[in-house]
Structures are given as structure tokens and as C-alpha cells.
Amino acid sequence: METTKSKFSAKSIKSFLGNNAIIILLVIISIGVGIARPAFFSWDNFVNLMKNTSIRYIIALGISGCLITTGNDLSAGRTVGFAACIAAILLQRGDYASRFYPNLPELPLFVVLLIVVAVCAVIGLANGLVVSYLKVQPFIATLGMQTIVYGICLVYTGAVPIGGLRSDFTNLATGGLFGGQFSYIFLFAIVVCAFMWFLYNKTRHGKYMYAIGGNEVAAEVAGVNVPKTKIKIYMLASSLFAVAGFLMAAKSGGASVNTAQGYELDAIAACTIGGVSTTGGIGKVSGIFVGVLVFELLKIAMQFMGIETSYTYIVQGLVIIVAVAMDIRKYLAKK
Amino acid sequence: MSDTASTVQTAPKVETKSDKKSEYRLEMSGVVKTFPGVRALDGAQLKLRPGTVHALMGENGAGKSTLMKCMFGIYKMDEGEIFYEGEKVDIQNPMDALNRGIAMVHQELQPIPARSIGENIYLGRYPLKKLGLISTIDHAKMYENTKALLEKVHMNFNPRQKVGTLSTSQMQLVEIAKAVSADCKVLILDEPTSSLTANEVDALFRIVEELKAQGVSIVYISHKMDEILRISDEVTIMRDGKYIGTWESKDLTTDSIITKMVGRELTNLYPPRSNTLGEVVLEVKDFTSIHPRSFRNCSFNLRKGEILGVGGLVGAQRTELMEGIFGLRAHTSGTVTYKGQEIKITRPQDAIRKSIALLTEDRRATGILGVLSVADNISVASLDKYVDAGIVLNDKKIENLVQENKEKMAIKTPSSKTAIRSLSGGNQQKVLIARWLANDPDVLILDEPTRGIDVGAKYEIYCIIADLAKQGKSIIMISSEMGELIGMSDRIMVMCDGRVTGFVDGKEATQENIMAYATQFE
Structure with a gap:
């Protein structure tokens, strides 16, 4: 009796370590870098990290729905970039010399946000329709869309970088609540996070999404409207990319056709690190946050340690593989 | 009776060997094969004479296909022995069976549609030629051989044609050609006519007759009585994995076959x-x-x-x-x-x-949402009922649904959050029934x-x-x-x-x- 009990607790410690390996890794990295470079624990660095994380988190949340239903959205990065360009174009200063639309009146921020979301939702609608009705594999469908969106963005902007943004717009990134300490970008991320948590856990749409990911045929038999749910998922994803693009333009004070290029891969990596199953049906809003945080923390930690950027890519790649390999082990053991 | 037979068999093996050679090409006896919870074969036997068509009959689950898979080396027998051309053999795997001259045409054909007829027939044993140091596939020889084989089964097709462009019956003939290419002495046909038209059946039977005339022993599995009576020389009937008997086809009628096939004792309550x-x-x-x-x-x-x-x-x-x-x-x-x-x-x-509700046949493939919880699985078809304010799902109502059904149907699950795939088959099935009943x-x-x-x-x-x-x-x-x-x-x-x-x-x-x-x- 005694031995079985102690064995059980040893086992449970092991499983705790296994299940939370990523968080533990996170803490170890932070402490290590913090000891070597005390500035790592500064408030400014924390705010900077959270700003990066917030935008990436919104993108990752968007893509998570696609991943949970065993789909994908490779057009994410380009959609973010396109949204950033539109937002920047519509929010240039009136006195800026090379204005895109010289006679454009000053639009309220939320109107521009709505325009950007509406435009990107159409991209998502197209993705959803192609995936649901033409039955093109999401990987391929959204790969095509990635190129299309890039092309549209090139045609629209003429490949000219857009600058001269209004100060009320850039203030979204530089300013914030509590005397500017709590960036508006955090606010966006928190609102999106709360919305997604509610959607995934408390609504029929969320349950249907997990059901499709768990077993698409069984979900259909159970009466789930699979095409409709998928279209909603892809539209929501693109809408969130629009929000992220809007914030990116504000944060970097401008946008170009290359803004956010390749961000879909970071987002997919963050989701998988955060426990979104590549075989579908599994994924939590909280886990995705951890995944994004690991990724951004890693980048900043390596910057602080003065590691050359070229090397950081190698480390990032390794982290993705190791994290997913550890995650899969959990399921393999259950077989 | 069977006891004495087996004791006799074990002692003077050498003598029985020569006896059998004269009469049977292949002899399986006392075959036992168990799967978890099921005794699929329980003392099954089959004796094939050269140059005959031997029908193997029985209800669903009688063990026909299992017995054939044992003969073809797909399954390993738990007990029993196989004598092939008078020698006791141990068939390791399908490749071993093919090398010995035992070929099987499966009920479910498994061709590679995007590859040619020749490539399908010679898959895994392509004729090779030396190109300097490396061996490459001898395509010319492969297609030449294929053409000859196709002629054997009266198929005048280009061997380079993609298998995907053929009809089901033509694919079947390709499979038979493949079997013949292994120079088989025993050919197993598992429900070969289930997707054929009357004309195609006639064509198939002509080929079967030809093979028989060449001395091939053919095992023919089918449920179609008239076909059996038309093509076969002998009939072996199985029931519940057991050997019922072997009769000459000319002594049988449709009714007598049915009577022998059924007659299972119905013991379930x-x-x-x-x-x-x-x-x-x-x-x-x-x-x-x-x-x-x-x-x-x-x-x-x-x-x-x-x-x-x-x-x-x-x-x-x-x-x-x-x-x-x-x-x-x-x-x-x-x-x-x-x-x-x-x-x-x-x-x-x-x-x-x-x-209307449908509980599907294949629980794993089209029923359960494996990685999701019992609660999610029970509620997925009736979520509209648990919504407050038009949008928010009421977890309490869902939990009530789970508890109610757990009690009513005695579903054994540690909690409503347990992933359904970790439950037993019976409990999974109850969850699925509960899913539908929630819709009334x-x-x-x-x-x-x-x-x-x-x-x-x-x-x-x-x-x-x-x-x-x-x-x-x-x-x-x-x-x-x-x-x-x-x-x-x-x-x-x-x-x-x-x-x-x-x-x-x-x-x-x-x-x-x-x-x-x-x-x-x-």
C-alpha cells in the first residue's frame, strides 16, 4: 500500500513535469537570462515583450480555429500585411506630403478598423468557401490565397511603403491606460482573448468546431453543419488578422507590402507549442498564449544574450520540433 | 472420432504424407484462431483436391475469410496444421504463400489506381536489369510479361494502361492475372462476383474452368447458391468457426445448403x-x-x-x-x-x-468524437437545447444531461470530462445512444x-x-x-x-x- 502510494506520487510528479514542460522551460529561460542580463527584468522590456506577444497572440488565435478543425491558413501573414497597408493608407496625416488619398477626410479610428475587418473577412469567406465546397485542402487553398493577397496588396499600394501616420493612430501603440503604462494593444489582446475563450467554451460554434476537429464525419452525422462552421472559422480568422494588421501599422508607424510576411508560420508554431493538436479537436485559448509567449520570450532572450539573429532562427526551429515531439509523446503514451 | 484421428496423425507422419499426396493438394485441419474475446476459428478444416473448384460457405462471421487468411499467411494459426503437396508447411506471410504457389484474390481489391496494369501486377517483384552497377526496373520485360498474362485471362488491354481506368470486373481480372503470374497451384477467390454483371460472371467462370483444367485447385467463397452449384465440385460448410462438413456439389441443393449453414444454437438472452x-x-x-x-x-x-x-x-x-x-x-x-x-x-x-436518429455502424470512424469529453459527445447533437440568452451554453444543463444518462443507462465513466476514447466499446455505444435520445x-x-x-x-x-x-x-x-x-x-x-x-x-x-x-x- 505504502509503495504504491509513493509510486503514484512519483508518477504524478513526472506527468506534471511532462504536461507543463513548456512553462517550466519558460521560467528557466527567464531566470537564466535575467541573472546574466539584469535589464531583462526591466519594466520596459516587459512592456515591449507583451506588445509583441499581444499582436502575435491575436494572429495565433485566428489561426487556431483552422488548426483545430485540421485545417490551416497560410494566407495569415499576407492578410495581416494587407490589413496594415489599408489601415495605414486610411490613417495618414492630413499634412503629410505624399498622401495616398490626398483628399481623404479624417476618418475615426474605429471606422477604419471596421473597414479593414470587413475587407479581410471577405478573404476569409473565400477561403472558407473553397475549403468547404470545392473541397480543396486548406493547406493548398490558403497557400493560393497567400499569393493572391500579396498580389492585390502590391497592385493596391504600388509597392510603395506607407508612412506619415496620424498621431492618434500611433498612440494606440505608444500610449495606454494608467499613464500610458497599460498599452492599448494589451487591451485589444485581452478583449480578443476573452471573446475567443467565450466562443470556444461557451457557444455552439465552439463545440461544433471541436467536434469537426475530433471527427468530421461523426460531426456531420450528429447534425453539425460542417460547411457553415468552417466558413465562420475562416472568416473569423481573417477578421482577427485584420485587427492584428491594424495594430501592427500603429506599432511600427507605417506599413509596406512586406509587413508580417511569414507570420503564419510563427503563429502555427506557437499554436502547436501551445498544445493545439495537429490531428484536430484539441486546443485551448490559454495554451496558445503560452505558446506565443515562449516564442517571443525566446526571441527577446536571445537578443539580450547578444546572439546573432541568424542563429536565433536555428534555435526557434529546434524549439518547435522539440515542443511538438514532447506534446505528441503525451498521446503516444496513452495508446 | 476426431480425437482418434488426431492421434493417428501425429504418430506416423511420414506414411500419411505419401497417402495425401495422391489425393489432396492442400489440407488444413484442426485450425484454431482466437482474437480478443472471439474464437473466430475452432477446429476448422479444408481439403483441396488438385484441379477442382472447392466452394467454402457459411454465414456472416462463420470464419471463411479468417481461414483463408490463415492459409495465405496473413494470420498465424493458434493451433492446427497445413499440409501442402504432402508436406507439413508453416506459411509465414503472403510472400511465402505466393512463393509456394498459393494466391489469393481479396474481396476488397487493393489496386493502385494511378499506376499501370503491369506495375500493379509486378508490384514488389519487378523484373530487374543491370545498368552498370545499379539495378533498374526492366520495363520492357515487365510489360511483355504482363501482356502474356492478360491474354491468359482473355483481356486485350494495353499493359501500360492505368488501373484506375478499368471497371471493377476488369480490376478483378487483373488481380486474377496477378495470381496466375505467381504460377499458382491454389487460387483463393473471395466473393469474386459480388460486383460483376451476368456476362462478366460468365467470363470469369470460363477462366476458372480453364485454370481448373490446368490442374489449379480453386477455393471459391460466395453466398450465391446458384453460382456455387454451377461452378464448384465440392462444398465445405462452416458455422461459427467450426467445420460442419464437406459434400459433393451434385448432392446438394440450395435448401440443403441453407439448412447446413444455419442451425446455430441461439443461446443469447x-x-x-x-x-x-x-x-x-x-x-x-x-x-x-x-x-x-x-x-x-x-x-x-x-x-x-x-x-x-x-x-x-x-x-x-x-x-x-x-x-x-x-x-x-x-x-x-x-x-x-x-x-x-x-x-x-x-x-x-x-x-x-x-x-430521426442514426447510430452508425462504425463507432470509431463515424460515431465518437474520440479526443472530446463524454459531455461533449453526449450533447453535440442537441446543443440548441442548452442555450441561454440565445447564445451562451449552460454547462449545468449539459452536466445534468450527462448525469441523468449516466444513471439511466449505467454508463461507466470516471467523469463527464473523460475523453470518450478511453471508455469501453459498450460504454461508448451507450454515450452515442444517449446523444440521440437527448434529441427525443x-x-x-x-x-x-x-x-x-x-x-x-x-x-x-x-x-x-x-x-x-x-x-x-x-x-x-x-x-x-x-x-x-x-x-x-x-x-x-x-x-x-x-x-x-x-x-x-x-x-x-x-x-x-x-x-x-x-x-x-x-
Whole structure:
């Protein structure tokens, strides 16, 4: 009796370590870098990290729905970039010399946000329709869309970088609540996070999404409207990319056709690190946050340690593989 | 009798060897094969003479295919022995069987459609030629050989043609050509005519006759009585994994075969039924699939509180018919009338809205949402009921649903959050039944509701079904278990080859009269 009990607790410690390996890794990295470079624990660095994380988190949340239903959205990065360009174009200063639309009146921020979301939702609608009705594999469908969106963005902007943004717009990134300490970008991320948590856990749409990911045929038999749910998922994803693009333009004070290029891969990596199953049906809003945080923390930690950027890519790649390999082990053991 | 036979066999092996050589090409005896929970073969035997067609017959699950897989080296026997050309052999794997001259054409063909006929036939044993140091595939030789083989089966096709462009019967001939290419002495044909037209069957039989004349021993598995009586020389009948006997075909008739095939002892217990039948709830007329070989002109009705059993052999298209009615498969013609009103069902949601539920045959593939929780699995089809303020799901209501069903159906699960895949088959099935009952359906279609479930849980599921009928729900139960059909149904609809071939009253149902309808091929 005694031995079985102690064995059980040893086992449970092991499983705790296994299940939370990523968080533990996170803490170890932070402490290590913090000891070597005390500035790592500064408030400014924390705010900077959270700003990066917030935008990436919104993108990752968007893509998570696609991943949970065993789909994908490779057009994410380009959609973010396109949204950033539109937002920047519509929010240039009136006195800026090379204005895109010289006679454009000053639009309220939320109107521009709505325009950007509406435009990107159409991209998502197209993705959803192609995936649901033409039955093109999401990987391929959204790969095509990635190129299309890039092309549209090139045609629209003429490949000219857009600058001269209004100060009320850039203030979204530089300013914030509590005397500017709590960036508006955090606010966006928190609102999106709360919305997604509610959607995934408390609504029929969320349950249907997990059901499709768990077993698409069984979900259909159970009466789930699979095409409709998928279209909603892809539209929501693109809408969130629009929000992220809007914030990116504000944060970097401008946008170009290359803004956010390749961000879909970071987002997919963050989701998988955060426990979104590549075989579908599994994924939590909280886990995705951890995944994004690991990724951004890693980048900043390596910057602080003065590691050359070229090397950081190698480390990032390794982290993705190791994290997913550890995650899969959990399921393999259950077989 | 069998005891003495086996003792004799073990002692003077050398002598029996030469005896057998004169009479049998291949001899399997005392074959036992168990799978977890099932004794698939229990003392099966088969003796093949050279240059004969030997039919192997039995009901669904009699063990025919399992026995053949043992012969072909796909399964390893637990007990029993195989003598091949007078020598005791141990067939390791299909490649070993092929090398010895034993070939098999499977019921489910597994060609690679995008590759040519030649590549399919020589897959894994391509003729090679040396190109300097490296070996490459000798395509010229491969296609030349293929052409010769195709001529053997009277197929004048270009060996470079893609297999995907052939019809099912032509693919079958390619498979036979492949078997012949291995210079086989024993050829196993597992339900070769199930997808062939009458002309194609004639063509196949000519080839079988030719092979027979060349001295090949052919094992022929089929349910079609007239075919068996026409083509075979001998018939071996199996039941429940046991050897029943071997007879010369000329001494048999369709009726005598059926009598020998059935006659299983029905030992399972069934709950007493006290349901009363009401008015007609569902009426299906002339229901026909878009596929010519699937269900066609099917008509039946279902009354309130009735359990309608659906019997038939594997491949009778029972599942397809029910999935067609439920909107999972397309149909070209036919009507479904529900409570006096004609309804149009093109997708499952339409059926669910009309209070029809379908428990699918393959629980894993089309039933459970494996990684999701028991609560998610129970509630997924009825989520509309647990919504507050038009949008928020009320977790408490869902939890109540789980607890209620857990109690009512005795579902054994550690918690409502447990992933369904970690439950036993019987408990998974109960969760799925609960999923549908949450919608309060009037018509429940249960496709093999007790497949892969242990005996105790089976009885519990029978009780649930009987209880539902008593409550006035109408039930359609597809089952391949004779006992279950007879023990549970008020009426049994029997299908054969896509058609409804007859109805049997539950009280008058016997294995014989069901099997007679089930083998009424056109």
C-alpha cells in the first residue's frame, strides 16, 4: 500500500513535469537570462515583450480555429500585411506630403478598423468557401490565397511603403491606460482573448468546431453543419488578422507590402507549442498564449544574450520540433 | 472420432504424407484462431483436391475469410496444421504463400489506381536489369510479361494502361492475372462476383474452368447458391468457426445448403418485449441509390413502437439504404413519408429535424468524437437545447444531461470530462445512444448496435432498445447476428444485393427463412 502510494506520487510528479514542460522551460529561460542580463527584468522590456506577444497572440488565435478543425491558413501573414497597408493608407496625416488619398477626410479610428475587418473577412469567406465546397485542402487553398493577397496588396499600394501616420493612430501603440503604462494593444489582446475563450467554451460554434476537429464525419452525422462552421472559422480568422494588421501599422508607424510576411508560420508554431493538436479537436485559448509567449520570450532572450539573429532562427526551429515531439509523446503514451 | 484421428496423425507422419499426396493438394485441419474475446476459428478444416473448384460457405462471421487468411499467411494459426503437396508447411506471410504457389484474390481489391496494369501486377517483384552497377526496373520485360498474362485471362488491354481506368470486373481480372503470374497451384477467390454483371460472371467462370483444367485447385467463397452449384465440385460448410462438413456439389441443393449453414444454437438472452404497435410512422417507397449496384427500389414502412430488424448478408446494402434515408448518401428516386407527410432529406440535419436518429455502424470512424469529453459527445447533437440568452451554453444543463444518462443507462465513466476514447466499446455505444435520445427522436435507426461489445453490455443495450420501443419509439435495427434479429425484432426486413427481398414476422422468424431471403440473388 505504502509503495504504491509513493509510486503514484512519483508518477504524478513526472506527468506534471511532462504536461507543463513548456512553462517550466519558460521560467528557466527567464531566470537564466535575467541573472546574466539584469535589464531583462526591466519594466520596459516587459512592456515591449507583451506588445509583441499581444499582436502575435491575436494572429495565433485566428489561426487556431483552422488548426483545430485540421485545417490551416497560410494566407495569415499576407492578410495581416494587407490589413496594415489599408489601415495605414486610411490613417495618414492630413499634412503629410505624399498622401495616398490626398483628399481623404479624417476618418475615426474605429471606422477604419471596421473597414479593414470587413475587407479581410471577405478573404476569409473565400477561403472558407473553397475549403468547404470545392473541397480543396486548406493547406493548398490558403497557400493560393497567400499569393493572391500579396498580389492585390502590391497592385493596391504600388509597392510603395506607407508612412506619415496620424498621431492618434500611433498612440494606440505608444500610449495606454494608467499613464500610458497599460498599452492599448494589451487591451485589444485581452478583449480578443476573452471573446475567443467565450466562443470556444461557451457557444455552439465552439463545440461544433471541436467536434469537426475530433471527427468530421461523426460531426456531420450528429447534425453539425460542417460547411457553415468552417466558413465562420475562416472568416473569423481573417477578421482577427485584420485587427492584428491594424495594430501592427500603429506599432511600427507605417506599413509596406512586406509587413508580417511569414507570420503564419510563427503563429502555427506557437499554436502547436501551445498544445493545439495537429490531428484536430484539441486546443485551448490559454495554451496558445503560452505558446506565443515562449516564442517571443525566446526571441527577446536571445537578443539580450547578444546572439546573432541568424542563429536565433536555428534555435526557434529546434524549439518547435522539440515542443511538438514532447506534446505528441503525451498521446503516444496513452495508446 | 476426431480425437482418434488426431492421434493417428501425429504418430506416423511420414506414411500419411505419401497417402495425401495422391489425393489432396492442400489440407488444413484442426485450425484454431482466437482474437480478443472471439474464437473466430475452432477446429476448422479444408481439403483441396488438385484441379477442382472447392466452394467454402457459411454465414456472416462463420470464419471463411479468417481461414483463408490463415492459409495465405496473413494470420498465424493458434493451433492446427497445413499440409501442402504432402508436406507439413508453416506459411509465414503472403510472400511465402505466393512463393509456394498459393494466391489469393481479396474481396476488397487493393489496386493502385494511378499506376499501370503491369506495375500493379509486378508490384514488389519487378523484373530487374543491370545498368552498370545499379539495378533498374526492366520495363520492357515487365510489360511483355504482363501482356502474356492478360491474354491468359482473355483481356486485350494495353499493359501500360492505368488501373484506375478499368471497371471493377476488369480490376478483378487483373488481380486474377496477378495470381496466375505467381504460377499458382491454389487460387483463393473471395466473393469474386459480388460486383460483376451476368456476362462478366460468365467470363470469369470460363477462366476458372480453364485454370481448373490446368490442374489449379480453386477455393471459391460466395453466398450465391446458384453460382456455387454451377461452378464448384465440392462444398465445405462452416458455422461459427467450426467445420460442419464437406459434400459433393451434385448432392446438394440450395435448401440443403441453407439448412447446413444455419442451425446455430441461439443461446443469447433477450429481454421480454411488451411493446404495442401503433400507426405507421415512416414509409419509404422505391428508394434507389445513385449507384446502380447499391440499394434500389426499396420500400418498407415502420410503425410506432415497432422494432424492425434488417437482416442480410454483408454487402446487402443495408447500411447504405439507411444512410441514404438519413441523408448521408444520395438517392435518385423514391420518397420518404413521415407521419403522413412526404419529407425531403438531403443532409443529416434535415433528418434530425424530423426526429430521426442514426447510430452508425462504425463507432470509431463515424460515431465518437474520440479526443472530446463524454459531455461533449453526449450533447453535440442537441446543443440548441442548452442555450441561454440565445447564445451562451449552460454547462449545468449539459452536466445534468450527462448525469441523468449516466444513471439511466449505467454508463461507466470516471467523469463527464473523460475523453470518450478511453471508455469501453459498450460504454461508448451507450454515450452515442444517449446523444440521440437527448434529441427525443421518434425514429431510431441502429446499425449493428452491439458490434464489438462484450456479452454483458450487449444485454444492457438490448434492454435499452426494448425499453425505447415500449416508450413508443420506432426502431430500425440492422444486425448481422441472426440471434439478435430473431430475439429482438417485431418484424424482420431482409435485403439481398441492394433489394428488399422479403419480410418475416418476428414470431415466425427462423434462421432458415431469413437466410432464404438473404440469398435471393437476381
